Amino acid sequence: xxxxxxxxxxxxxxxxxxxxxxxxxxxxxxxxxxxxxxxxxxxxxxxxxxxxxxxxxxxxxxxxxxxxxxxxxxxxxxxxxxxxxxxxxxxxxxxxxxxxxxxxxxxxxxxxx
Amino acid sequence: xxxxxxxxxxxxxxxxxxxxxxxxxxxxxxxxxxxxxxxxxxxxxxxxxxxxxxxxxxxxxxxxxxxxxxxxxxxxxxxxxxxxxxxxxxxxxxxxxxxxxxxxxxxxxxxxxx
Numbered sequence: 001x002x003x004x005x006x007x008x009x010x011x012x013x014x015x016x017x018x019x020x021x022x023x024x025x026x027x028x029x030x031x032x033x034x035x036x037x038x039x040x041x042x043x044x045x046x047x048x049x050x051x052x053x054x055x056x057x058x059x060x061x062x063x064x065x066x067x068x069x070x071x072x073x074x075x076x077x078x079x080x081x082x083x084x085x086x087x088x089x090x091x092x093x094x095x096x097x098x099x100x101x102x103x104x105x106x107x108x109x110x111x112x113x
Numbered sequence: 114x115x116x117x118x119x120x121x122x123x124x125x126x127x128x129x130x131x132x133x134x135x136x137x138x139x140x141x142x143x144x145x146x147x148x149x150x151x152x153x154x155x156x157x158x159x160x161x162x163x164x165x166x167x168x169x170x171x172x173x174x175x176x177x178x179x180x181x182x183x184x185x186x187x188x189x190x191x192x193x194x195x196x197x198x199x200x201x202x203x204x205x206x207x208x209x210x211x212x213x214x215x216x217x218x219x220x221x222x223x224x225x226x227x
Contacts, residue, residue, distance in 0.1 A: 033215055035218075043218045099214060100146070100158060101216065103148075103157075
């Protein structure tokens, strides 16, 4: 079963606009991560936020985490056509042995030039 | 370029046949993982290995087996393929089995069982 659920499932925006996607999860976590997947390729790690952190930035990416609501958001600012991809959240549960991650179903983002 | 190599890139396999998907990493990561990705279901963990010599079952292990004889290699074997195993398979690794580390993924193997 999926731990994380992304919302929306698909998003279409114009180049230069911001893209926001959300992730909800069910059980307590150690950390939450976001990945990008271009069509036909493997996933690429974008950013990791720990359970005791509330916000993290990396370039044009901003991630927030609200453990009380069991939710996270990924904001991509000033989007580019190259940001077109699927974005997945993944959680490492507190009770998960090792570093096993549980992935959500993803948000497909289309950035139109 | 350092990373994970998966082979083959794609394969069409007759039902009932066996097949081994290969995964090799050159980053000396301790932990390795196999996921399958199906439309609408995201990625689901098949098997994992926290360190060489150990393996564990993930969410969907039935019909699959793995081995971890050394740090670099983590092959996934389908003993007798069935059509429901048609999927894209991703191998991944992380530096340590614990802690806060992201995964490095391979490019995937697209398997079609007919």
